Amino acid sequence: MSRTLQLVGLAVIGIACVLPIEARAAMALCERLHAGEIAEDKSELVAKQRALESWLVQARKYGEQYTRWGIAWNRQLDCARTDIGSFRCKAVGRPCAVRQVPVDGAIRLKRGTSD
Numbered sequence: 001m002s003r004t005l006q007l008v009g010l011a012v013i014g015i016a017c018v019l020p021i022e023a024r025a026a027m028a029l030c031e032r033l034h035a036g037e038i039a040e041d042k043s044e045l046v047a048k049q050r051a052l053e054s055w056l057v058q059a060r061k062y063g064e065q066y067t068r069w070g071i072a073w074n075r076q077l078d079c080a081r082t083d084i085g086s087f088r089c090k091a092v093g094r095p096c097a098v099r100q101v102p103v104d105g106a107i108r109l110k111r112g113t114s115d
Contacts, residue, residue, distance in 0.1 A: 030073045030096040031062050037090075044079055044087040051077060051089035059095035066095035 036054030041047040052069060059066045069075060075093030082088055 027099055028071060028073070028096040029099050030094040031059075031066060033074065033092065033094045034058050035090060035092040038088055039090070040082070040086050040088045042086045044089070047079060047087040047089040048077060051079075051091040055091035055093065062095055063097065065097035068096070069093070071096045071098065 034055075036051055036056075036058055039047045039050030039054060041050065055069070056067050059072070069091075072093035073096055075091070077089065077091045079087050079089040
């Protein structure tokens with residue numbers, strides 16, 4: 001009897017392995033492009049930090065999950081030295097959140113495009 005039970009168990013496992021399984025991949029859901037306020041400081045690092053903080057405040061309006069600069073689409077953090085020697089920085093990008101299930105009506109963004 002135990003031999004029959006083993007064979008039935010193996011058959012169930014074999015059937016489960018060949019049945020099609022729906023796969024879902026995580027995707028980034030991005031909002032519109034926006035910029036933070038221009039930040040100025042004598043330290044470039046501080047100016048960058050302030051510019052990013054300003055961008056994060058704007059991104060947070062969509063929800064906490066949109067506050068990851070590292071996954072923002074078309075992100076740019078540009079800095080320039082002023083005539084008086086300080087740095088002016090500005091952060092621009094599309095805030096994104098990672099979703100496991102695509103949302104209805106989501107538009108796919110393609111690498112290398114400006115949208």
